[in-house]
Amino acid sequence: MLAIIRRDLLIAARRKSEVLTALFFFVIVTSLFPLGIGPEPTLLKKIAPGVLWVAALLATMLGLTRMFAPDHADGTLEQMALAPTPFGLLVAGKVVAHWLVSGLPLVLLAPVLGIQFDLDAGALGILVVALLLGTPLLSLVGAIGAALTLGVRGGGVLLSLLVLPLYVPALIFGAGAVEAHISGLGAGGHLSLLAALLALAVFFAPWATTAALRIALE
Amino acid sequence: MLTATGLSCIRGERRLFSGIGLAVAPGEWLHLQGENGAGKTSLLRILVGLTPAAEGEVRWKGESIGALGEEFRREMVYLGHHAAVKEDLTALENLQISAALDGSDLAERGALAALFRMGLKGREELPVRVLSQGQKRRVLLARLLARKAALWVLDEPFTALDVKAVQMLSGLIGEHVAAGGMAVLTSHQSMPIAGGRVLQL
Numbered sequence: 038m039l040a041i042i043r044r045d046l047l048i049a050a051r052r053k054s055e056v057l058t059a060l061f062f063f064v065i066v067t068s069l070f071p072l073g074i075g076p077e078p079t080l081l082k083k084i085a086p087g088v089l090w091v092a093a094l095l096a097t098m099l100g101l102t103r104m105f106a107p108d109h110a111d112g113t114l115e116q117m118a119l120a121p122t123p124f125g126l127l128v129a130g131k132v133v134a135h136w137l138v139s140g141l142p143l144v145l146l147a148p149v150l151g152i153q154f155d156l157d158a159g160a161l162g163i164l165v166v167a168l169l170l171g172t173p174l175l176s177l178v179g180a181i182g183a184a185l186t187l188g189v190r191g192g193g194v195l196l197s198l199l200v201l202p203l204y205v206p207a208l209i210f211g212a213g214a215v216e217a218h219i220s221g222l223g224a225g226g227h228l229s230l231l232a233a234l235l236a237l238a239v240f241f242a243p244w245a246t247t248a249a250l251r252i253a254l255e
Numbered sequence: 256m257l258t259a260t261g262l263s264c265i266r267g268e269r270r271l272f273s274g275i276g277l278a279v280a281p282g283e284w285l286h287l288q289g290e291n292g293a294g295k296t297s298l299l300r301i302l303v304g305l306t307p308a309a310e311g312e313v314r315w316k317g318e319s320i321g322a323l324g325e326e327f328r329r330e331m332v333y334l335g336h337h338a339a340v341k342e343d344l345t346a347l348e349n350l351q352i353s354a355a356l357d358g359s360d361l362a363e364r365g366a367l368a369a370l371f372r373m374g375l376k377g378r379e380e381l382p383v384r385v386l387s388q389g390q391k392r393r394v395l396l397a398r399l400l401a402r403k404a405a406l407w408v409l410d411e412p413f414t415a416l417d418v419k420a421v422q423m424l425s426g427l428i429g430e431h432v433a434a435g436g437m438a439v440l441t442s443h444q445s446m447p448i449a450g451g452r453v454l455q456l
Contacts, residue, residue: 040355044341051343051382112337113353119303120356121329127356255306 038122038130045134055103059139060146063096067150078155085154086164086215093143093168094204097175100139101200102193104131104183105250118254128250129243132180140172156215163218163228170231171211177235177242178203184249206234256280257302257406257437261311264297271297272456273310281405282450284428284438289456295441296336298456299410302439303333315406329358332404336411338391342384346370346394349383354401361401369400374420388415396424399431407431409440 049056070088071081108114108131117127147168148161156164182200186192214227256279263273271294279285287295300306302313304320304327313320320327340349347366354361370379373393383391392415399407407428413421421444428438429448 040352044344044352044356047348048341048343111341112335112339113341115305115335115337116333116339116353117356118305119328119331119333121325121358122356123325 038126038133041117041127041130042134042137045131046137049134049138055100056138056142059096059099060142062099063092063143063146064150066092066095068153071153081154082156082219085151085156085160086212086219088154089147089151089164089215090168090171090208090212093147093172094175094201094208096143097139097172097179098197098200100135101179101183101196104135104180105187106183106192109187109253114250115254118251124251125243125247128180128184128247132176132243132246135180136173136176140176143172144168156219160215160218163224164215166228167211167214167224167231170228170235171207174207174231174235174238175204177238178207180246181242181249184246184253187250187253207231210234256317257313257315257439258317259302259311259313262298262301262308262313263310264294264301264306265309266294266297275311275454275456277454279406279437279439281435281437282432284432284440284448284451286446286451286453287439287441287456288443288453289441293456295456296410299333299335299408299439299441303331303408304328305333330404331406331408332398332402333408334395334398334410334412336414338383338395340383340391340394343382345380345382346375346386346397347379349394350397350401353398357402359402366397366401369397370394372400373397374423389417389420392416393420399427405436407436407438407440409438411441411443413442413444 067089070084074080105114118124120127144165147164151161151164179200182196185199186196189195210227210231214224214231217227218224258278260276262275264271275298277285287298289295297306301308315323315327344352347363347370350366350370351361367379373396375390375393378386378390383394386394396412412424416424425446425448432438432448432450
């Protein structure tokens with residue numbers, strides 16, 4: 038499992054442009070909103086959680102199509118399925134690598150981008166925690182979609198249609214946590230639900246992804 | 256020992272083959288022959304467990320490969336017609352990482368020795384992207400040397416290889432079989448390796 042994480046990180050390091058595209062997308066989309074709406078702190082503060090979360094969602098989507106497709110095309114996925122290491126473990130490793138490359142940078146960038154929306158330190162902290170719980174969830178759920186659409190023509194569009202509705206709970210609870218904190222209700226409930234969703238996904242998503250990949254390889 | 260009984264394969268509406276039985280014992284190798292589209296690759300994929308057979312069963316040492324799972328996969332190496340190497344990584348990294356995925360730790364010395372034997376001396380630190388088709392194939396074939404497996408399943412192993420490499424590879428298969436290994440391969444060439452049998456699809 039560590040070997041596959043190391044391999045995917047090494048490949049990402051050799052192909053920096055793909056990783057940076059998703060990051061720049063995140064930065065630019067979130068920066069366009071304050072520019073377009075104008076300097077009105079109360080309004081910006083209100084839309085901040087939603088904007089940051091939607092942008093994070095779409096930025097994660099960008100990398101999803103490349104999660105299994107290159108490995109499928111060059112035959113390395115086939116070799117993984119035949120390796121003596123359990124296939125599910127290798128698939129889980131690939132999801133971890135995807136999160137490290139496309140999820141973790143978003144978490145680290147979010148507080149900096151949040152300043153544009155006049156969020157205070159407490160809200161920024163909640164935003165980071167919510168993203169820390171939410172982005173692995175996005176990678177895990179996205180992996181199922183990526184595996185199901187593997188080898189399908191026009192799979193990219195199908196993938197967004199399939200995965201974006203599944204991202205709705207993460208969006209609601211993630212953005213809701215920050216909103217609840219700002220309005221003084223406390224973010225605990227939202228964060229707990231987000232963590233519960235993550236725990237559920239950690240158990241079931243690799244299993245479902247592996248099953249979908251086996252069908253794609255037949 | 257690898258045995259298969261009553262295998263059949265259906266692709267879409269078409270029945271590619273049915274009632275195929277085969278047995279490969281230690282020290283033997285099987286040469287699959289057939290026209291293009293006869294189902295050679297499909298049969299190999301069934302033998303290694305990538306595709307389930309429509310009918311019939313594949314057994315390894317008397318037990319079904321589905322039940323054996325990882326135990327079977329540890330003793331088998333399958334090289335398909337894909338390059339199965341990462342273009343952005345070097346030949347050395349490719350070999351070491353595929354060994355790590357196989358659950359064994361391949362030291363740099365062992366990996367280099369395998370690559371040198373495959374005639375890739377001086378190319379081991381280059382990204383595979385810049386290598387030719389035949390050289391990419393050699394990187395993949397180096398796995399045969401790096402990994403100890405009793406059963407080799409090779410799909411068109413001689414594609415894109417030059418005359419010298421073809422000779423070296425058939426020598427390699429010969430050594431493997433002579434040492435009590437097993438091999439199943441498809442090829443349109445005839446090969447002068449002892450202990451071979453032919454299965455016509």
